[in-house]
Amino acid sequence: MRFFSRRQAKTQAKILNDDDNNNYPSNVKFAFNTKAHLIEKPQPYPPIKNGLVCTVVFLDGENVNFEVDRKALGKDLYDKVIIHTKLIESDYFGLQFTDTHNVEQWLDATKSIKKQRKTGPPYTFRFRVKFYTSDPRNLHEELTRYLFVLQLKDDIRTGKLDCPSGSDVELTALSMQAELGDYTSDEHSTKNVFECRFLPDYKHTEQFEQ
Known part of the structure; x- marks a missing residue:
């Protein structure tokens, strides 16, 4: 599989906005990180006056900060994530977070991000497989x-x-x-x-x- 590499996963987060997404390189590379589940702590980022910065932890351990409007829905953030990854079969995946009761929840695409995340910033989400197929x-x-x-x-x-x-x-x-x-x-x-x-x-x- 050409996506497997020996490169270490990126732990230095970056902020992506709409302009960044449009200029993102087409040859996206992914690292196979055996300790991806341990990397979740978001990196510092500058305050955003009229928006929210959401940190997404990807399966390869990379942290990326996405800027969205303060009233953004879950779908708005997920759309930015899909553009960043250039993922075609996106229906299998979702964004997960841990609520105030330490229970894992899926980000609802139809609801406001701030109403779902009772604590923050930072607003941290994990990009994960949400639906499995019975036939690979x-x-x-x-x-x-x-x-x-x-x-x-x-x-x-x-x-x-x-x-x-x-x-x-x-x-x-x-x-x-x-x-x-x-x-x-x-x-x-x-x-x-x-x-x-x-x-x-x-x-x-x-x-x-x-």
Whole structure:
């Protein structure tokens, strides 16, 4: 998959407005970050007088700040996110946030952002898979499939999804092959298994790496 790379994910957030979206490069690159679920803290940004700055944490760990109107709906922010990613099959995805009761919620496209986020700024959202398909062949775009892999890997890594015994080895091997290419004893070792870890800490043992 051409979207996998060894580049570290960007943690320095930037602000995008409408003009930035129109000039965004067409050759968007995505990094495979094995610790994406740990990167959520937004970076400092200048105050916006007549707007809101919403920080979106992407599946590769990148933080991007988007400027929207103070009365903007959820759809307004999501549209900017889709333009930024150049994602075609956008119906599978959504923006998630944690409410004041520490419960994960999806940003409603038809409602005001400020009415849904009771605390802020900063207004932080996570770009995630919202709807899964029963048949992976329904995912026609390579970028969509790549984002699904990142989401599934993060869910397994954080324990949200359980990986049956036996499948864990196969999934880890496929993940490593996608990122590093075919195995060669001269270039690869058990260290690569640690770097591409797919499982929760309690399952990722030295025996598993062997």
